[in-house]
Amino acid sequence: MNSANRRFHPAWIVAATTFLVLICAAGVRATPGVLIVPLEAEFGWSRAVISAGITVNLVLYGLVGPFSAATMQRFGVRRTTMVALLLMLVGVAAASHVRYPWQLLVSWGVLVGIGSGNAAMVLGATIVSRWFHRHRGMVMGILTASTATGQLVFLPALAWLVEHRGWRSVTTLLVVALGVVFVLVVLLLRADHPRDIGLRPYGASPAEPEPPPVQGNPFVLAIEALRSAARKRDFWILAASFFVCGATTNGLVGTHLVPACHDHGIPEVRAAGLLAIMGVFDLVGTTTSGWLSDRFDARKLLFVYYGVRGLSLLYLPQAFGDEVFALPVFAVLYGLDWIATVPPTLKLTRDTVGERDAPTVFGWIVAGHQIGAGFGALSAGTLRTMFDTYTLAWLSAGGLCVATAVMVLFIGRGSAALAPSRAGQPVP
Template identity: 40%
Template sequence: MRPYRKIPRSPWTVAAGAALAIVTAGAFSTLAGLLVGPLHEDLGWSRASVGLGSLVNMVVYGASAPFAAALMDRLGMRRVAVGALCLVGAGAGLATTMTAPWQFVLYWGVLVGLGTGATATTFAATVTERWFVARRGLVTGLLTAASVVGQFVFLPVLSWVIDTYSWRAAAAALALAAAGALPVVWAAVREPRKDPGRTDDTARPAGRTDDTARPAGRTDDTARPAGRTGGAARHALRTLARAARTGPFWLLAGTFAVCGASTNGVMWTHFAPAAHDHGMPVTVAASLLSLIGIFNVAGTVASGWLTDRADPRRLLAVYYALRGLTLLALPLLLTSAVDAPLVAFTVVFGLLDVATVPPTIALCRAHYGADAPVVFGWVSAAHQVGAGAVAFAGGVARDAFGSYDPVWVGAGALCAGAALLALTVRRSGQAGREALTPPVPATPRRSRALPASPPPCR
């Protein structure tokens, strides 16, 4: 009989370890926006060159997410999460030695992009899918908010470090943060399975009350989907091929691409330099982004709670419509000082920023069942493609027109289109699940026959 583990593998322990990994990786997504000015002034790089590195980072981030989700089926969540933290730490450490733009593309674009992609929302979706049955929307919101916590906790600190010391010191600080998170994540993150000979339920996913609640095809407490053989890359690509034959996949990917374009692409990459163009100090702009991050947490958790109770399609439509209106108003609000209208913008945008994640994951789960984490990984890839395209286009627009105003207006118009697309996603996920699920032998009619209605009370 194997001995008891020192750390109980309870769902909330695993969620806490996953949250730490997500918080740490989330800090890396904010530094790129703070580096635009310093790299331009210190190394003489154009904003378009810095934007290219951000584009590569976001595309690699998105492209790695579905493969990371599939790799978790083979290697487990812990190994993938720890490997991702090693990648982001190495990328940040090497970034301190940069002297040419191609190095920024390699270190920040590729290495950090791979690491943050593996510990992104697909990681949150996988943890939720394997460890929770009840309150999945709420847990998804909490883990998604963890990424935002990493952004607003580290953002003012990194801004102060850059202003006081240098951008290299900020990159080194992030590398140390990733190294410090490694042992805790290794100890906390586990797969939901029981040790032989144990009779307790510490490894049982939250919300599961007995063995009858296991999904079909499971023969033990392992939450990895059954029947998945072959390489992780092959599984991810096959899932993409099957999902791409369904309409909801393209609608969700399209709306999530707009989500990335209107958040990571403009706000987290270009808000600080845009505010600086209006005479606002970078540290003040970073504080406003931190305020957005604070309200991100409230908005994402509330969105997860609402997703358990309302139609996710309508939630997405409302979120995108309101986000578009705020972006259209932003050029009129940016000044050298922080006033009440600008604070109101940060509050409203913060509530809407990451609120789209829980409804999108819920729609993936409804349409694609057990393959939802991998499908959501591909949807997240579209998110990052949209984010990277607008991050690059924003730098080009600033160099060409001397203003970010066309970018804000364009992003607002995209949000209006995404609101309409969200309403066209059909309610039932039966067709999507049939496209992803291989046929199974028919069960004899008598074994699954159920009475049409309960017998009358006598």
């Protein structure tokens, strides 16, 4: 059956289900921000020790990505997503029983890290590449914005639970949410590819060439994609820029903004509300970024995004002095920019390596993002422990973002101009 004969394409059901998976995974990943202070109070662990467990989570989340993309190509999105949700469920449940730092490292660091790595931006990129030919930037923007929406949905409730019911009640809520989403995946994510149900991707014409099914060992496929991409300078610029993106979002602000607010006498629920504000505005900013990525030069968009982020971080130390006006202004600016970098980065990845390898190579770039996130979380926690303040962490991160804004303008320079990639055909 030709997709043109269907008024409603099932790609939208697949995208909506994926959105829910990403929301739930984002809520799980955002949770450490409200757990640092209660873990510190109950067990006497330093923020550097707690940040180490979070760092393992963030790094594994990234490193799993490229292998997850290859696994989805080989064994299917549905199976991979179900396994990811089960790993997160077991890890979160185990985290409620921790007594020693190594247990936090295993439960939240390893199990949740591997699970969330299989239900992350790479999942969104794979869905977009398989199910959509038209509106790719917009759909990727919406799926990416689910990370912010996850914060919006979960963080205020999680902070309230920590304050009124204790931090272990948070794990109960997350386990229930993961269980519900698992059932939805079983019921709604029935096909791995539109061709499995006799359809073309949304917006694709019957004459459009389609890449052949991927065969082979997922580990080998991921390594081969990396080996090929590593010969391109633009891949390393994209990976380096995403390292900075991760260090300054999930790693720094996502992990340490709530405890930093606590240092300035701001209650956890109110501090979590700031992250929720970021979630609201990132939903707008990242969706708009996807729309813009379909129409404008992705390099110039990244220049603006990293520049605004850097200036916002340089402003943050002064913002703590005015929690009524200045901190909400920071939250709005940072929220609009939180992960607006994803749609143009994915577009540049497709233009650099081609349609076929883009999800796996983007997985490697996301790995750089999460290694950066781990670096940001650990270094900020260490600086806070050493100097009893986060000021140096905010300022150094702001300077790094400004430098990155300049760096991304060099993508594509000195080589043939970047052109839209074609399915299954790498751009020379």
